[in-house]
Amino acid sequence: MSYVETFYRPGAAADRPRPALAGRLEVEVAVVGGGLSGLTTALELARRGRSVAVLEAQRVAWGASGRNGGFVSPGWACGYGTIRRAVGEAAAKELHRLSMEGVRIVAGNLQALAVPDADPVPGILSAVRYEATQELKKQRDWLEREFNYRTEFKTREELAELVSSPCYHQALYNSNGFHFHPLNYARALAREIERLGGRIFEGSPVVALETDRPDKLVRTQGGEIHARHVVLASGGYTGGLVPALARSFLPIATYVMLTRPAPELIATAIRTRAGIADDRRAGDYYRLVDGGQRILWGGKITTRTSEPRRLAELLRKTMVATYPQLKDLPVDIAWSGLMSYARHLMPQVGRLKDGVWHCTAFGGHGLNTTAIGGLVIAEAIAGESDRYRQFAPFGLVWNGGIAGRLAAQLTYWSYQAADFFRERRSA
Template identity: 55%
Template sequence: MTGYGDTYYTRTLTDSSQRSPLEGTISADVAVIGGGLAALSAALDLARAGRSVVVLEAERVGWGASGRNGGFVGPGYATSHANITRMVGPQRAKDLHRLSIEGVGIIEDNIDSLGMTDNTRVYGKMSVLRYHDPHGLARQCEMMKREFEYDLKVMPTDAVRDVLRSPKYYQALYDPASFHFHPLNYARSLATAIEDLNGRIFEGSRVTGCEIDGAEKVVRTARGEVRARDVILAGGGYTDDLIPRLRRSILPIATYVLLTEAAPERIAEAVRTPMAISDNRRAGDYYRLVEEGARLLWGGRITTRTTEPRRLADMMQRTMISTYPQLKGVRLETAWSGLMAYARHLMPLIGQLRPGVWYVFGFGGRGMNTTAIGGRVIAEGILGTSDRYRLYEPFGLVWNGGLFGLAAAQLTYWTYQAMDLAKERQAARAA
């Protein structure tokens, strides 16, 4: 189920074209390693600025997490604004959050300017509490309005349960500016736009080695090589040992998604809104209606196991039914998994490894806005038009802890799950 061809997004692609692998030696201003959203976003901005760009993708454009995720687009990072403030101070934290808001705008601008008529945006996102805390949500709304002029609203419990028919839910934070869309169609459209600007994209072209010490970098595949002044490394959760320091800075974390059968009447008994939904748990559920409400796309759960667990569909179905018992008996059509890249500090890894060698990856499950802004600030760094990428420097390429890091991450997740469950049980007793 992890294969590219098994996801819902692949079946609903409007562009299924395949690109040839790299053969022979070519030259470019910039070689981009990876064909996900961060790589494509940087490549598009560079091509728009007149730079010659070559993108090398081991599989197909959008094959990894960029084309398999929930399709939610909204500001923020994998860790909270409060945590970022503790790490870098209030002013830098504000600047970073503004970048994440800008990332949402980049995606909207691309959809509009590139005429992506095959990628309808559905606006509105509900972040739902599984315990009672309206005052905490109100404080968050006040902070976002005061610091960023960003409008959020608190939905009371009765309004939430009117559209989400689950007793598990209490209040929600409503964000009218966030939206959901088709991420793989978006990635494929970016690729087409790059090629329209004379950029070159090669699929089935895994990078096997590179020389990055000289003024001219050499990036090699099994059947060819690219010579370029600048190289961008954007492998995401599938980053390998090409540059060992990059691989040691991330934990590859698996997440899971399912798609139900077409059952619009049954699904409407549970979910009565087209908005994107997520709950407030550390690794909570996220879901949305697709195909005009005919199916439910449901994601959640994380694990440090990078291989797909047995009985994935059954596991995900139990999670869904625990929230919406009325969906019992709704058949699952498919389920799949993908790898995300998490740094220990939970912030994106964006910066310059050495002159002419750039990296942008590690988005920790919040990659829609951060791939867009990450790609942009790296492109600006290469073009010399800004040094905004330096806002991410304090986080750095921290060692992931190896096997101990994986064990600690899994233990932390289980601990958070237990804490979330205790809060939910307390809320249920108080109801």
């Protein structure tokens, strides 16, 4: 089944719709949000024998969790230097190790659950559009020295054997990173939760929470759940359900497109199955899918939460600017999804009050970070660790309201301008 069929063809969903919550249910943990952070939290709890129920307003992984580019590699949306300035060298290194552990969690789930339609492919190229030989070698050496993590420097000539673009200068190749089909992965997590006795309810938006009581009450239109713990993992679709969360993240839209099948034409530009991401602060990421027949291309972010007109044309213009030989390659479909970003660009992982947890704001680097976020919350609920406290320096900072959205958009545009002038100097 192709990517287009999996995502958007009617009747092609791999899982049948799950029922909405009806009546009264008692569990130990109620998870609000059926994206990757919520599913990982629920799975880790189910593996520990805890009774758990997931409430999803739409379908499992309906939002950005199922619509993203599928890249899995260490790191956070916030750069290491910024993290170090905020928490110090030792804590920054521990956080980076957590991000590496997140990659291993995803890889381990793929292997343990034998997800044949996730189609994992090894390798990620981080390419630059300016002369950066010394910077990339320094980054390579630092990763190996501090984390025993090996990457490979690619010269311009070596990179040209993999991608035929006039834009790129050098790259770091990460053989331990990989890319895959995120929606099919999420569906596999959901099936495993249910196999272990967990419950998942779709079409069940939460309309009310009562958390100032020993048994927390989570109410939908059709029913209610009583639980000792509630985990809020609803990402960019949280809305105003929990004011403290609503005030602390920005819903940011990101865009993805799929081209029509054209393997011979695509091979004139891209001759690697590795995923490719440039290091622009306003960057693009893309990879071959469906056995090399199509390109999945993502990029561009905006605070505008509605899908813009001419979305496919906007993304295609970026692709052709990178690979002029693809000017005749049409787009099959394009879509957007909402991510949640905190102003500090780190995940918001922690405890709001006794028995109420949050695990959200994974925008920009979510596939590894949702995995580790879900694990540390599950460990905390199970009484195994307090590793979630490593995220305490990055709390629920006010998002700035309307001014915050405007500032985020202006920052993105400034990144685009900085990228342009940096690349122009290296042209």
